Amino acid sequence: MRLLSYATNGSARYGAATEAGVVDLTSRIGDRFPDLRALIAGNGLALAREEVGRARPDHALEQLSLLPPIPAPEKLWCIGVNYTDRNAEYRDNSDLPKYPSLFARNPSSVVGSGQPLEKPRVSEQLDYEGELVIVIGQGGRHIQRDQAWSHIFGMTLCNEGTVRDWLRHGKFNVTQGKNFDRSGSIGPWIVTSDECDPHGPHDIVTRVNGEVRQQDSTERLMFPFDYLISYLSTFATLKPGDLIATGTPTGAGARFDPPRWLKPGDVVEVESSRIGTLRNTVVAEG
Secondary structure, eight states: OEEEEEEETTEEEEEEEETTEEEESHHHHTTTOSSHHHHHHTTOHHHHHHHHHTOOOOBOGGGSEEEOSSSSOSOEEEEESOBTTHHHHTOSOOOOOSSOEEEEOOGGGEEOTTSOEEEOTTOSOEEOOEEEEEEEOSOBSSOOHHHHGGGEEEEEEEEOOEEGGGTTSSSSOOTGGGOOTTSEEEEEEEEETTTSOTTSOOEEEEEETTEEEEEEEGGGBSSOHHHHHHHHHHHSOBOTTOEEEOOOOSOOGGGSSSOOOOOTTOEEEEEETTTEEEEEEEEEOO
């Protein structure tokens, strides 16, 4: 299933995208599962599938304002430097990392597919980073690698938008440059694991104004999905609906000479063939 969150007539809702349109699940099972995170936590997928199977669509997809599929995750983890060749982009002669680089994003830093990305007024260095995202289904602590796959509910996509000159304001962190309001996006939906096997391989492509800037495959991840789940759950209990953005390939705008920053009017698309396309247009901060 392709499960999404959206806004219509001033109301936040969730549903399932089908070939014929979007089935509103809030009106059908919202009394039991008020949002998509609650549906995941309550093992409501089978019930949702039953409702979709006997329903006619309530909306055309293009009529809806999409939200991030999990609008308020407890955790949005982001992994850095995870594709082969990414470490070399830093040109610092460092060894390959022994452990994942990790930081967190706030929910307010991401929008849904089709919503505008904001270039902040204080910087000209808004960059794109296309990523595959794991959505946690079954939570847990100290999850073993051989059990990790069963903890994945599904997958979605992320443009992990980054304000580059704000990454080094602090001595030890990148938090500021990763958390500007509406600088990134997640979506358009979650494709459940029964229809999109997390084992993959999964392709990832990022385009700016139709030009391919990033292209890679999960076959080239240094820290695969099962490792990331086991590693993160060593120190933090994973919860249903938690998101793990698994890293971006080579080719971000900062790596060009001269750098190719995003500007108002640019269209960024992140695509994976078994998930879909996350698409956003850049605007100036109002």
